[in-house]
Amino acid sequence: RRPTKQLPPGSMGLPVIGQSLSLLKAMRANTGDEWFKDRIRKYGPISKLSLFGTPSIFLHGQAANKFSYTCDGNKLANNYQNQSAGSLRSIIELSGEDHKRIRAVLVSFLKPEVLKQYIGKLDEEIRHHLDTHWHGKQEVKVGPLMKTLTFNVICSLIFGIERGERRDILVGLFQELIAGVLAVPVNLPFTQFNRSLQASAKIKAIVMDLIREKRVAFEQQGASPHQDLITCLLSMRNEDNSSVLSDEEILDNAKIVMIAGHDTTSILLTFMVRLFANNPSVYEAVSQEQEEIARSKAAGELLTWDDLIKMKHTWRVASETLRMTPPVFCSFRRALTDIEYGGYIIPKGWQVVWALSMTHMDETIFPDPSKFDPKRFEQQVPAPPYSFVAFGGGQRICPGYEFAKIETLAMVHYLVTRFKWKLSCKDDSFSREPMPVFNQGLPIQITPKKSSGAL
Numbered sequence: 001r002r003p004t005k006q007l008p009p010g011s012m013g014l015p016v017i018g019q020s021l022s023l024l025k026a027m028r029a030n031t032g033d034e035w036f037k038d039r040i041r042k043y044g045p046i047s048k049l050s051l052f053g054t055p056s057i058f059l060h061g062q063a064a065n066k067f068s069y070t071c072d073g074n075k076l077a078n079n080y081q082n083q084s085a086g087s088l089r090s091i092i093e094l095s096g097e098d099h100k101r102i103r104a105v106l107v108s109f110l111k112p113e114v115l116k117q118y119i120g121k122l123d124e125e126i127r128h129h130l131d132t133h134w135h136g137k138q139e140v141k142v143g144p145l146m147k148t149l150t151f152n153v154i155c156s157l158i159f160g161i162e163r164g165e166r167r168d169i170l171v172g173l174f175q176e177l178i179a180g181v182l183a184v185p186v187n188l189p190f191t192q193f194n195r196s197l198q199a200s201a202k203i204k205a206i207v208m209d210l211i212r213e214k215r216v217a218f219e220q221q222g223a224s225p226h227q228d229l230i231t232c233l234l235s236m237r238n239e240d241n242s243s244v245l246s247d248e249e250i251l252d253n254a255k256i257v258m259i260a261g262h263d264t265t266s267i268l269l270t271f272m273v274r275l276f277a278n279n280p281s282v283y284e285a286v287s288q289e290q291e292e293i294a295r296s297k298a299a300g301e302l303l304t305w306d307d308l309i310k311m312k313h314t315w316r317v318a319s320e321t322l323r324m325t326p327p328v329f330c331s332f333r334r335a336l337t338d339i340e341y342g343g344y345i346i347p348k349g350w351q352v353v354w355a356l357s358m359t360h361m362d363e364t365i366f367p368d369p370s371k372f373d374p375k376r377f378e379q380q381v382p383a384p385p386y387s388f389v390a391f392g393g394g395q396r397i398c399p400g401y402e403f404a405k406i407e408t409l410a411m412v413h414y415l416v417t418r419f420k421w422k423l424s425c426k427d428d429s430f431s432r433e434p435m436p437v438f439n440q441g442l443p444i445q446i447t448p449k450k451s452s453g454a455l
């Protein structure tokens with residue numbers, strides 16, 4: 001059948017504003033799913049709209065996921081217009097060969113064989129975090145604490161930035177930077193956008209210093225190029241021995257990995273803590289698996305890769321949590337040429353938007369989708385490709401999957417073997433900004449377990 005080459009149905013809304021305000025409002029009220037469902041009811045799985053000043057096509061469904069994840073990067077590129085992050089040269093902005101090259105470096109850092117070497121350091125960071133921020137306290141705010149933990153882990157394991165003042169300053173600056181991602185771009189004193197720009201400038205100064213230090217260590221002191229991600233990026237050479245990446249490009253990639261690598265895992269861990277508080281039977285089942293592993297070890301012995309492999313039930317619980325509440329909610333791409341899809345045309349320059357969680361809640365793929373059921377991930381036959389997309393898919397599938405997995409499992413191990421907890425306040429709601437943020441930070445009351453190795 002010849003494509004009609006028509007634009008899909010849908011209204012473009014008001015000039016410039018389009019549907020942006022109504023989508024942002026729905027995301028903040030955590031009713032984004034409903035917002036997209038309404039569109040699908042009205043216009044079907046392909047529709048046009050206008051978001052953030054850009055004409056856009058919304059796509060829905062497993063076939064649309066597959067199309068967006070596998071479409072040639074020269075036709076459909078990532079579309080991140082993050083002015084506050086100022087990032088134009090990082091992995092998420094690149095496509096084609098440039099993307100492949102940077103991605104290969106990242107993957108070489110984040111593959112299981114390399115991660116195995118980090119387990120001791122990861123274990124040590126988690127214990128230090130719990131000893132500093134959890135033990136001896138009656139109440140803690142889970143949301144901010146998980147961000148601190150996952151940021152420290154990524155600094156230590158990927159960037160070799162050890163504990164100390166520089167790391168503490170960076171953690172605050174990144175939180176400020178991220179808060180500005182969806183802020184209204186008004187650069188006046190006291191606006192969130194302005195704070196975010198200032199944070200970005202300070203991060204730049206710190207990371208540029210770090211790049212200079214790492215360059216001296218690499219060029220003059222013989223440090224291995226594989227010792228951390230920054231050294232690896234600055235050691236990349238063209239055939240004429242010139243640097244492949246400028247310092248600005250190294251900065252941008254470092255920033256993206258720091259953001260992508262900590263914000264997502266911290267949200268998964270926060271959702272899991274809430275889940276355990278609201279569902280004692282889920283907590284008990286995970287706790288049983290983790291206590292068994294704890295019993296097989298001598299007091300104070302570090303977790304090993306083999307211990308993490310045994311935590312199968314805990315990872316199924318994490319996967320089901322991600323199915324129902326994926327941290328990354330929708331993805332944006334940009335058409336670099338006219339593209340025909342589903343009998344319609346996606347014109348060059350238009351944005352392509354699709355919501356990841358829509359297939360997660362599709363009852364033809366995940367029966368009874370609102371029920372929390374980790375057994376779904378036990379099935380012999382896994383969900384069809386491109387339907388569970390918490391980590392994306394295709395050539396841009398999350399390179400941090402294994403890293404996120406070991407970090408989540410190790411943290412859950414220490415949490416459930418050391419503590420019990422309940423929510424301190426009734427409001428455990430969250431909004432999407434665009435990442436989920438708990439409105440009260442998720443405060444919990446904690447009680448140490450008698451059997452806890454730390455007591």
Ligand code: HEM
Pocket residue numbers: 091092103106110154256257260261262264265268322326327328331332389390391392393395396397398399400401403404
């Ligand atoms: C629970 C934790 C995580 C979740 C749910 C998650 C989810 C995702 C998703 C959905 C994408 C694809 C976005 C798109 O297609 O538009 C992605 C990409 C990415 N993630 Fe993750 N992620 C997690 C943890 C991590 C970690 C720990 C790291 C690094 C250490 C990381 C680094 C990245 C990078 C660099 C990309 C861009 C890849 C590319 O464009 O080729 N992520 N992640």
